[in-house]
Structure formats: C-alpha cells, structure tokens
Amino acid sequence: MPTLPSFPVLPGQAWSVHKRPSYSTRVASHVSGREARTPFYSYPLYEFELTFDALISNAAFPNLGSNSLQSLMGLYLQCQGQYGTFLYTDPTDNSASGQLFATGDGATTTFTVMRTLGGSTEPVSWVTAVSNIYLNGVVQTSGWALTPPNTLTFTTPPGFGAAIAGDFTFAFQCRFLDDQTDFENFTSGLWQVQSLKFRSVKP
Known part of the structure; x- marks a missing residue:
C-alpha cells in the first residue's frame, strides 16, 4: 500500500x-x-x-x-x-497504551487493531507505529508484523483465549x-x- x-x-x-x-x-x-x-x-x-x-x-x-x-x-x-x-x-487522540484489541482462538493469525474511547471500541484508521505487542500481558519481541493501514499478523496463531494488546500510535485517514x-x-x-x-x- x-x-x-x-x-x-x-x-x-x-x-x-x-x-x-x-x-x-x-x-x-x-x-x-x-x-x-x-x-x-x-x-x-x-x-x-x-x-x-x-x-x-x-x-x-x-x-x-x-x-x-x-x-x-x-x-x-x-x-x-x-x-x-x-x-x-489529531493532537488530542493519536495513541493507545496497553490497548486490548483482540482475543486469540488458536487458528486466526490476522487481527484488526482497535482502540477504546470511553465505552466504545472501534478500528483504528491507520496505525503509524507499534512500540509493543502483548499476549496475556507478555511483550512479544518478534513473531508479528504490521500491515497498513491497521492489520496485525502473527507468524503463529495466538492460543485460544489469549489476550492481544498493544502500545501504538495512529492517525485518521x-x-x-x-x-x-x-x-x-x-x-x-x-x-x-x-x-x-x-x-x-x-x-
């Protein structure tokens, strides 16, 4: 892209x-x-x-x-x-820390990055950078890649029930x-x- x-x-x-x-x-x-x-x-x-x-x-x-x-x-x-x-x-709305955006099912490798604002969760328009990805709170230093605009792909499917979270910045397309x-x-x-x-x- x-x-x-x-x-x-x-x-x-x-x-x-x-x-x-x-x-x-x-x-x-x-x-x-x-x-x-x-x-x-x-x-x-x-x-x-x-x-x-x-x-x-x-x-x-x-x-x-x-x-x-x-x-x-x-x-x-x-x-x-x-x-x-x-x-x-947006200077007031461009980052998320420890954002939970998906749950593993043991088979899926591709996930859309989401963010929560108040009680509403929605896809991020365009992820500009990812500093950390977590599985069940553990930092994953490898085994994942970001594809624009907002897709995170794992080499190995996260396990069933694994909490997928991240620290990232984003922009609006x-x-x-x-x-x-x-x-x-x-x-x-x-x-x-x-x-x-x-x-x-x-x-």
Missing part, C-alpha cells in the same frame, strides 16, 4: 477545532409514536474543521514556519480536493470535504484559511 501524505503541523493554526463523530441511521416513525431505527454504520466517521489565522509563503515570519502556505496548499493540490486521501494526526478552498491573502505576506473541512474515510 502506498504511503499517504501527512497533514502538516503549522504554528499558524488557530482555535477552535471542531471534531464531529457521525453515524447514519434510518428512522421509520409509526403513527403510534413508536420508531424503528436501523444503523448503517458499525463505527463512526469523523469530520474535522480547522482554521488557520496566519500562513506565509516565505521565511519573513520565522515563528509561523517557513513556507507554511505552500505546505498546506500543496497538500490540498496533491489530493486534488476531495479525491485523494491523507493522514491527519481523511479526505477534504470540498473541491475548492479559500486561501485569503489578507495583508502583505500573510494568508489565512477561515474554514478547512475534512472527514475520515473507511480503509
């Missing part, structure tokens, strides 16, 4: 940041007031909205990073708007929500983006 470009970390990003988990549900209402609800998503998709107060196209303002405009606009152009995908590392985005040159040498929206996609 090809390596995806990463969303840049830029000093000119402003507050606030919006993160919207979303589902799709069909709701059929009856005249009695009862409802029949059918969920279409097993796991949520996430929509993000960011604002950038200051981007520069040169090195005139070192505190804003060099060529930050090119970094952000370049990613947008590389993705061709909504078409391509990229990896977004995303696409932009629009085929055009407004980059505003609001004063000499400085640009801004008042709203940049993108959403996660299912691998």
Whole structure:
C-alpha cells in the first residue's frame, strides 16, 4: 500500500477545532409514536474543521514556519480536493497504551487493531507505529508484523483465549470535504484559511 501524505503541523493554526463523530441511521416513525431505527454504520466517521489565522509563503515570519502556505496548499493540490486521501494526526487522540484489541482462538493469525474511547471500541484508521505487542500481558519481541493501514499478523496463531494488546500510535485517514478552498491573502505576506473541512474515510 502506498504511503499517504501527512497533514502538516503549522504554528499558524488557530482555535477552535471542531471534531464531529457521525453515524447514519434510518428512522421509520409509526403513527403510534413508536420508531424503528436501523444503523448503517458499525463505527463512526469523523469530520474535522480547522482554521488557520496566519500562513506565509516565505521565511519573513520565522515563528509561523517557513513556507507554511505552500505546505498546506500543496497538500490540498496533491489530493486534488476531495479525491485523494491523507493522514491527519489529531493532537488530542493519536495513541493507545496497553490497548486490548483482540482475543486469540488458536487458528486466526490476522487481527484488526482497535482502540477504546470511553465505552466504545472501534478500528483504528491507520496505525503509524507499534512500540509493543502483548499476549496475556507478555511483550512479544518478534513473531508479528504490521500491515497498513491497521492489520496485525502473527507468524503463529495466538492460543485460544489469549489476550492481544498493544502500545501504538495512529492517525485518521481523511479526505477534504470540498473541491475548492479559500486561501485569503489578507495583508502583505500573510494568508489565512477561515474554514478547512475534512472527514475520515473507511480503509
């Protein structure tokens, strides 16, 4: 699988940041007031909205990073708007430690890496690094491999009932929500983006 470009970390990003988990549900209402609800998503998709107060196209303002405009606009152009995908590392939601994500059955060797947020467990969009894998709490220094975006494969099937856990970092595989985005040159040498929206996609 090809390596995806990463969303840049830029000093000119402003507050606030919006993160919207979303589902799709069909709701059929009856005249009695009862409802029949059918969920279409097993796991949520996430929509993000960011604002950038200051981007520069040169090195005139070192505190804003060099060529930050090119970094952000370049990613947008590389993705061709909504078409391509990229990896977004959410600063507040990008790692798991000791995360239990599967149980061995003595035959299965391939497992999807999962994470738990509150009471909800869902697949990780894209695992960026794995520092440790555990079987029943014991670190496994070998015998496993990570396949992008989120699959862990063991050489030997974990035993029946074996708890499979890991320490890892992850990102969200995303696409932009629009085929055009407004980059505003609001004063000499400085640009801004008042709203940049993108959403996660299912691998």
